[in-house]
Amino acid sequence: MPNLYDNGDQQPPKSGLILLQVLILGLFCLFAVRLWYLQIHRGEEYALKARENQLRQEPIFSPRGLIRDRNGDLLAVNEPAYALGLVREDCPDIDATLHQVAVWTGRDFGELKQLYRKNRKRVKPFEPLILVPDLTFDQLALIDSNRLRWPGLEVQVRPRRQYRYGKLLAHVLGYVAEANEEDLEKRKDLNLGDYVGKQGIELVLEDRMRGAKGRVQFEVDVNGRRLKERVLKHPRAGHEISLSIDLGLQKLAMDWLSEEAGGVAVMDADTGQLWALATAPSYDSNDFSSGLTPEQWAELRDDPLHPMQNRVIQSVYPPGSVFKHVVAGAGLHYGMIDPKETIHCAGQVRLGRHVFRCWRRGGHGKVNLLRALVESCDVYFYKMGKKLTVDRMSEFAKACGFGKPTGIRLPHEKAGIIPSREWKRKRFGEGWQGGDNLNMAIGQGYTLVTPLQVARFFAAILNGGKLLKPLLLKDEKTVVQGDLPLNPEQIGRLREALVQTVVGRHGTCWRIRTKGVTVGGKTGTAQVVRLSDELKGLKDDEIPYKFRDHAWMAAVAEKDGRRFAIAVLVEHGLHGSSGAGPVVKAIIDYLFLDKVRVKPEARKAKARAARMMSYNATRTDNDAH
Template identity: 50%
Template sequence: MNLLKPKINWEADYSSKILVLLVFFVVFVFGVRLWFLQILKGEYFAKKSLDNRTRIVKVYAPRGLILDREKKLLAFNEPAYDLAIIREDCKDKDCKEELDSISILLKKDLTELKEKFFTGKKRVKVFEPLILSTNLSFPELAKIESRLYKWPALKIVVRPRRKYNYAYALSHVLGYVSLASEEDLSNDLNLDPGDYIGKSGIEKSYEDILRGKKGKKKLEIDAVGRVFKESLIELPQPGKDLFLSIDLELQNYIYHLLEGKAGAVVVLEPETGQILALVSSPGYDLNRFVFGVKEKEWKSWLKHPFHPLQNKVIQGTYPPGSVFKLVMAGFFLNRLSLDPLESVFCSGDYKLGLRVFRCWRKEGHGWVNLKRALVESCDVYFYKQGEGLDIDELKSFVVASGFSRLTLIDLPYEKAGFFPSKEWKRKRFREGWQKGENLNISIGQGYVLVTPLQVAKFVAGIVNNGITYKPSLLLKEKKMFPETLPFSQKSLEFIRRAMIETVENDRGTARSLKERGIVIGAKTGTAQVVKLKEEDLEKEVEEIPYKYRDHAWMASFGVINQKKYVVVCLMEHGGHGASGSGPIVKKIYTYLKQKNDR
């Protein structure tokens, strides 16, 4: 045996070779992987790495301004601070800890916060701000700012917030913006949770013009979520400004005239269709909607007997009363070829079968022709001439005169009013049209309903030689969509003269409007709400319960220094037209004259 010959351990030698091969294999695999990541896919992963530390966020566009015809600011924007959360920076996927902390710190209902969070998750990407609370107060803002280092997922978002000047006086013209609802978000893919959109008035009608378009900016974020660099990649496009035809001074003046009352006034230029004032009283504070109206406040508005949320100029539908006699006069002259000199004797009442229809003047007017019937507003004359009319023929004339259809003003939720027909009566009551209903219709009672704006547009046509225009609230719009009243020029001149005499004649029902230096024509109207009991007929207006009092109308036109105006006033439960609406209309003409004389 050779003791010096080394003993070979074949098992250990084999294991060493396997280990060496394994090491070489691992190095090879890592090398291939490194080549794959650094060379073959290097550009792709470099971009992905950059994406992980950058975010693209939206930049809010300021909403367009709204100004009056003299460029006075009516609606503008101011900075507001909202609280948002970025989900990918939360400590868990449902951001439970952050939501709990916000609820405690800001004293917000946790259920509401969670509802906003889970609703917003469906529409907002994980790296985008999801708005949880809007319009933070400065104390709330300070609380959040001082604790942001604890919650990297929370962000303060600065955005433009709507602000309204003269919010009450212009409430039914401007309308308001409010948070977009789920339905709004579903209908418009450009909206995000927390966005504000127009909900009524001009704000709603011109939402697409006023809103503008959001921009984009790139944020570079460090490991704890802090922004260390930002750059604008797409400029936001501000909304376009709107100049209204409204005269702010006149609007404010009229609103204060109506303070504490329920009513509507519209002032327009008959030669252009532009509206100078559109006032519905009472108004409400538009700015409350920007901050969010509390349920208690909302209910108080809904229950208010004067209905402040209703735009009475375009949504209030009322019996026109004797104002409708202007339409009836046109119908008699143009469709029935009535001789305006033909006289009817008014004894104070008119009998039809077993029924007695009374004139407002108990002792009667004596013998009256058409002009005197308009000037003194004799009911019996219109009973007599209207008794045999065909209601469907009258409806055709009424619709052609602009009633029972929309005026197409640039405001949402306008109502068309109503005028009956034989077919409607059969469907509604399962009976035919009666002659007594002709008598009621002839003096603007019964089933006829109109809006103050419809009356104003109609009177504008009388003044403007039969041409009417769409009532417009935009300064750049004039003489839009012209239409022609179904009146001959001769009949228009006749009615204009009768309206002027109603003011200038000592027996005219609108004689209280007479003003030196102004040519005014008018028609009063007292629209019955309910049939009063016999014992209530002799009572003063103030002695009758408010809800049973008549509505007071005054429809008028005026010429001041060759400039024409139409002024229509409707006072809900205001009593008689001359006493309920007359003083307001007179003050408006006095104001317009003073303004023209400056």
């Protein structure tokens, strides 16, 4: 019987073997091509990635440039600070790690998570995203002892700005803070967690003071721990700068302003350098370097006394009688004043149904230009304002540097207001009235100036007519921005009036007489609001604080070739002589007699009580609204 399963000499089809061989050969070719692609075509790229998993790079933060005063005393320095960052590639559980960071630092977990989500794409791979920019030493010790159990966390050491005198120079130095989204968009060289200047000199000279980062390369193990490192590029520190400010004089000015609101500007009349630029109340620049909480920022922002306002350049005030030298200059310039001609001051001038009174109720009698300036006769300047009209007063005041920024290298300087017919029509939709001329002539009405503008104008009277740019850096060259539109004889008359106001028998600046020093001055009492009949009958100290007049004094002083102009404004200080005069006297004694005149405690206590009254009254008004 034949075997049904015996195929004899039959062989498998050759086509099947060939197909199998082709498939095997194709697989080998595919592996070979893939191997070539990975090892040769993209070999360097993958090798670099492999090395990057083992070798990483991070920036080395550069210290900001130091800031000194004109005598070399350090004002702003750098100290080490510790920031906590998260390397997401090394972190196996982001949420758990963020929660642990919240426990260690007291931060809100939700805020940390939002910070991570918002900024995780802004940092490069294997670079830390800063979660907490400024760890305390207790937090640092706690984190460092537990960090090995929490892969991905990294502590970075970076310089932190330290302002040695806190509030003393806050409005000049400004502060640094962590770069926000706007900063990161503007500057591509900034990274998340970098600190930049936000106000003052720190902002204006940011490029000069920030320096350049370095770069370090380090090897890590599988847990992300550093094994060894090598500096690829050393950081370059920011440039050191020296201010024109005299630290001792700044301290003195702030001491005399303490517990009061106001500003002081002291300018070298020949160079334009500012020896003091003081504003009160103030704030502590260090609070921003270490980071304000939302509650702290809200308290500072909403303070009714506005401690962040630089009153010397950002606040504008009616100049009161210090503006009379501008009006007198206009009268001389336009030939509308005969210095020897007298007018009769009966204590008031009538214009229509309105009565404009002189500060001396009984009047000054016969008054010429010199006596009008020395004794600050309002009636003389009412009549002068009527002659000049707003057109000439406005034109001359603007030529003297008012109504526009001085150009000081600080942000947000205000221009002030020198009104004109067109300005009033645009602002109020009204025409200029005769009474407006009279008010403008005594520094009231719509006229608003800054203390720095006043200091620069009086410096020009002292130096022969040169309007100088106010300088804050010791190495800056003097810049003449223009000249007073007066000839030497006319400038001499204004300067003589300043001196006679101090040494003259009836001068209003007698408080600042200084033996051996040629001193001139002009007081100003600027009305804040028109008092009601009820308030007019009260004594000065009985008038509610917010209704009291501002106190001005502008002064010039010279000895042995050194010449300075001083402007002091004390908000609600009542009278220029008593409110601002003692501050000017203390400054002159410091500059020329090397004498520190300390503010009496009784005056401090009185000012403190007045400020509290103002604060409480303002809070009540705000609550009512």
